[in-house]
Amino acid sequence: MALVACSGGATDDATGAATDASSGAASASSFTPVIDRDFPDPDVLATDDGYFLYATNDSTRNVQVARSADLVEWEVLDDDALPELPDWVIPGKTWAPEVTEVAPGEFVMYATTTNFSPTLQCLAVATADSPEGPFTVQGDGMLVCPEEEGGAIDAATFRDDDGSLHLLWKNDGNCCGLDTWLQTAPLSADGLSLTGPPVRLLKQDLAWEGDLIEAPTVVKRDGAYHLFYSANSYGDETYAVGHATAAALMGPWTKDPEPLLSTEATDGALVGPGGQDVVTDASGDDVFVFHAWDPDFLARQVYTLPLTWVGGVPRVETDRVP
DSSP states (O other), X not given: OOSSTTOOOOOOXXXXXXXXXXXXXXXXXXXXXXXXXXXXXXXXXEETTEEEEEEOOOSSOSSEEEEESSSSSOEEOSSOSSOOOOTTEEEXXXXXXXXXXXETTEEEEEEEEEESSSOSEEEEEEEESSTTOOOEEOSSSOSBOOGGGTOEEEEEEEEOTTSOEEEEEEEOGGGTTOOOEEEEXXXXXXXXXXXXXXXXXXXXXXXXXXXOEEEEEEEEETTEEEEEEEESOTTSTTXXXXXXXXXXXXXXXXXXXXXXXXXXXXTTSSEEEEEEEEEEOTTSOEEEEEEEEOTTSSXXXXXEEEEEEETTEEEEOTTSOO
C-alpha cells in the first residue's frame, strides 16, 4: 500500500539475539532490515529460481521487485514489474502487489490501482511468463471494484489442499466511513476471474485495530486455517499484525485478542510492523516477512523473522535470527 490513509504493510528482520531482560523483547539494535529502503507491503514468491519480493510503487516504478537466493541477501531490480498501466487506471497509486504462479511459467499479479470511474482503489489483474515481469494488465476493467463498499485493496491468494485457488482482499471502507471486511472468493484456474461470490470473513472489532483491518494472509498448518492481517493506522506506531484461526476458509474465524506483532510488544524496536507475508524456506521453515518504519518515518523497510508453531499457535520469533 502506498502512503495514503487506506494502506499499510511492513517487514522486520532480526540479526541479533540481544533482549531486554525485563520484557524479553529484542532490542532495537538487534533488528536489521533485509531491504533498507522504502519497500512497503512486501509479497514473497518462492520459485525454482529463488525468491522474488514485490512491493508498492516508488517514484519511478509501479511495482518494485527484488530477488534473493536465501531470503537474507536481496537485490532490488532496476526494472518495473508492471511498467504499463491501461487508460482506465489513474497512475501514481499502485499498491500491495500479490503474485502467484498458477501453472509452470504462468504468473498472475493482483495489484491495487486507482480506477478512473468510479474513482476508487480497486484490484487489477496482470500476467507474465517470468516472475520478474514485465506483467501486462488483462481485461478492460478491474477484477474487483465494489463501489458500494469503497473499493478493494490488498489482494492475496491462497491455494487449498484440493488445489482450488482463492483471492482475498479488503474492501476499502475506511476511505468513506464504512466497515473494512476481509473477504474471499474462488478464482478460475488461470487466476483471471472470480468463479463465485465474495464471502466476508472478518472486520475491525477490537480496540487495538482502530478503524480498519487489511492485508490478509492465509496459510494452512496441521489442518487449521490461519489468517494474519494488519490493522490500525499504517502511518504510525499503532499499526500491528493480528491473527485468527478457523476450521474452514469460509470460517467462522476466531481472532486472538491481542496483536501477534506490534510496536509495543517489541519495546519500540519495530515501529508499525505490518503488510505481512509468510513464505516457507528451503529447509521447510516458515519465515514472516513484513515492513516497519525507520526511526524518522521516512521509509517502510523490509524485515524477516522466523515464524514458529507451538501447539498450533504461531509465534514470530523476535528474539533470534532466522
